[in-house]
Every structure is written in C-alpha cells, then in structure tokens.
Amino acid sequence: MAEEARLWLERIRALPLRRRVRLMNVCGGHERSITMAGLRAALPRDVELIPGPGCPVCICPEEDVYEAIQVALHEDVTLVAFGDMLRVPVNVPRGEARSLEQAKAAGADIRPIASPQEAAAIASSNPGRRVVFFAAGFETTMAPVASLLVQGAPENLLMLLSGRLTWPAVAMLLDSGTPGFDGLIAPGHVATVMGPEEWQFVVDRHGLPAAIAGFTPASLLAAMYSTLRQLLDGRRFLDNCYPEVVRPGGNPTARRHLAEAMEVVDAAWRGIGVIPASGYALRPALAARDARRVFPSYADASRKRAGEMPPGCDCAKVVLGRIYPNECRLYGKACTPRTPVGPCMVSDEGACRIWWSGGVRDNPAA
Amino acid sequence: MCLGIPMKVLEVDGFNARCEAKGIEREVSLFMLQDEPVEPGDHVMVHVGYALQKMTEEEARSAWEMYDLMLAAADA
Ligand code: SF4
Secondary structure, rough: HHHHHHHHHHHHHHHOOOOEEEEEEEOHHHHHHHHHOOHHHHOOEEEEEEEEEOOOHHHHOOHHHHHHHHHHHHOOEEEEEHHHHOOOOOOOOOOOOOOHHHHHHHHOEEEEEEEHHHHHHHHOOOOEEEEEEEEEEOOHHHHHHHHHHHOOOOOOOOEEEEEEOOOOHHHHHHHHOOOOEEEEEEHHHHHHHHHHHHHHHHHHHHOOEEEEEEOHHHHHHHHHHHHHHHHOOOOOOOOEEEOOOOOOOOHHHHHHHHHHHHHEEEEOOOEEEEEEEEEEOOHHHHHHHHHHHOOOOOOOOOOOOOOOOOOOHHHHHHOOOOHHHOOOOOOOOEEEEOOOOHHHHHOOOHHHHHHOOOOOOOOOOO | OOOOEEEEEEEOOOOOOOOEEEOOOOOOOOOOOOOOOOOOOOOOEEEEEEEEEEOHHHHHHHHHHHHHHEEEHHHO
C-alpha cells in the first residue's frame, strides 16, 4: 500500500500546477487518514486540503441534544446513544446538565452504544423501561438504523432521530456562490450505501471535478490526482477511486430499508441553519416509536443560544471549511480533547479533534 | 463512529455473522447484504455492527494498515 501511495504522490508532484487548488473532503474518516498519514505536508504547496462537513456529531442540532437530555431525565427512560454524543455540550444556565454525560452523572440512565443492535438488546433485556435511541449520523449510520427497524425491534425501543444526508450540505456550499473549493473528494462509505450517482451534480451542475475516495492514503491520493488532473485537462467527470466497495446504485438493500423506514425532510445543522431535504425522519407508520411524537416538545424559544455553538466556538465555520481548526482562537487554548469547548473537539470525526490528535499544536489565531 | 472496519467472516448464521479483525471477534448483521451471498472467508466492510458491502482481502489488508497508523496516533 505504501508503495502505491508513493506512486500517486509522485504523479501529483509531477503535475504542472500553476495556481493554488483547494480540494474539499466531506468525511471525518477521510480527514483522519489525511491527517494521520501526513498527506498535507507531503503534497505540493499549491494543493490545499480543506476538511468540510464530515462530522455528524458536530452538526447535530443543539436542540436535539437538549431534547435527548430532557427525555433521559424521565424516571422510566433509558437513553442510548453513540459514545461521541455523550460529551456534546448544550447551552444551558449554570447548574443544569450541559451534556448527556452530566445528566448521567446526575442519575439519568444513559448508556453509550456502538451499534443499533446494542440498542435493541438493551430494550429486550429491560422490557419495563422505555429505551430511547438518540441516533445521530450520516447515511452510513442511518441505513443500519433503518435496517434494524425494518428487521423488527422490541416495542419498547423508541427513536430520537437526528440523521443527516451529506450531499445537501455540499450542494448548499456550491449554491452559496462561494464554495471555497475547486474540487471535491466525495465520501467512500456514503457512496457505498447510496451509490456514486448522488455526487454527479457536483460535475453536472457546478462544473467541478469530483472523485470518490476510500480511506487508505493510496485511494485518497488517487482521488486527489484525478481531480487535479481534471482541472488541468479542462475535463470534468465523477471518478470512482474506491471501486472495491462503491458500485453503481450503491447497496440496494440498504437503500430499500432507508426508504421503508425513513423519509427525507428539511433539517437544521447546528450553527449553520436549515438545509433543504437534508435530514431523515421516521415514516408515519413508525409514529409509535418516534420519540418526537411520544414525548412533549422541549423546544424553548427563550433558552439562550438555543441551536447555536458554545460561546467562542467556531465549529460552524470549521464544518463549512471556512476556516481551519487551528484558526479558532480557542484551539489548543481553552479547547483541547481533555476540555472540549465545542463538538468538533468532542467527536472522533471532528476536524479539531483530528488535527489535535494528528499533532497540530500551533494556533495562528491566538 | 463513522469509521468503517474491514472484517473477515468466520461463521454465518442467517442474517448474523461472526467476524474477526485483528484478533477481535464481533457479531455483525448481514441484514443489509441480502442481495449478495456472504460466506465464511469473505471480507466485509463493517460500520456500526452492519456489513455495508463485500470487499476483497487485499483491500481489507490495506485498510487495516491505515488503522494501525491511526490507533498509534489516537492517544497522542
Ligand atoms: S477548537 Fe474547540 S472551540 Fe474552536 S472550533 Fe474547534 S471545537 Fe470549537
């Protein structure tokens, strides 16, 4: 693999780039591989790699996390969520639980899980309790959640869904007129599930090169080479640099399950706002499982900074690729993985967390 | 949590499979792979306990190399 990566790197270095080119990735997994393999330093100076909207935990609405905390405070409720979600902070007055972790410390029954099947198992072994699965994630996570519901889950398992689709965020950036990138590295596992065709609009509607990448340095570098080469040659197409698992049409069973259990709705992204047709909601047939219908709404317009990032946190700009993580004034100062201020430092897929783990310590903004 | 992990299938029982990666064994759901037969010895890309797609052994191996790199850096 190392050999293959080196070959791609040589090919990229041989390209006659004459101006700065910005490539955006939209997957926390990609950003992790890029950072850990040190690809930024290895690439020519003129190639900029920008981490974009690739972290579902980071953009999970603040209101949804707040709602999950309130639901978890019910006596008869066990709340389960992917581990990353437990430390995501909400904006509440001093003395109230600021995260699921704090609610747990205050006595709420909250359990981290790693798989939807664990949620079902916990519901099965606690028939007397309502088990609420607070599920945030992109298509790669929502398809397994949908599969679980289609296959059949215990009746006492309720869903608090915060699922999002990745491509609409990229479409929003492109429609904004200032996308901030010249080519797109599209997410390999999202395309594995949904099919590569979803990303064709980047080429057709916006005239930008795009390539789907896997998670090894070789696959990522191949995708970078493809987009750079397309820019130089004046050609545009959607390249598939992860054909091992990305097939035309994606995974048909997974898509069938998604369509059966969920519908696509307009949805809020934390710190960013509503993006049309970018979220998943349970279909009406599953209303009895929908925590949003079963529990009262905890939306409170008077709650200060509802929906926003924590004060001083630039996560929204980081997620949109407007700034690099270390351009936030708090990066590495008030905000580190030990004392995270915002969700981008909490989540394993957050760019701030990834850059810190990758050893980026300088902060030009501080 | 979005990290896909390649695993080797050891045993298949209906929609469930016992899979292995780097000496760690896990129960994996094959419910999303109904359009493709999965057999012991196959490799699958697993995400949150569900197999997303089949893959070749070679691709699985190069992905594992990448994860070794990440695990080494994760606690930095
Ligand atoms: S460094 Fe911390 S405060 Fe700044 S954007 Fe990242 S998560 Fe938010």
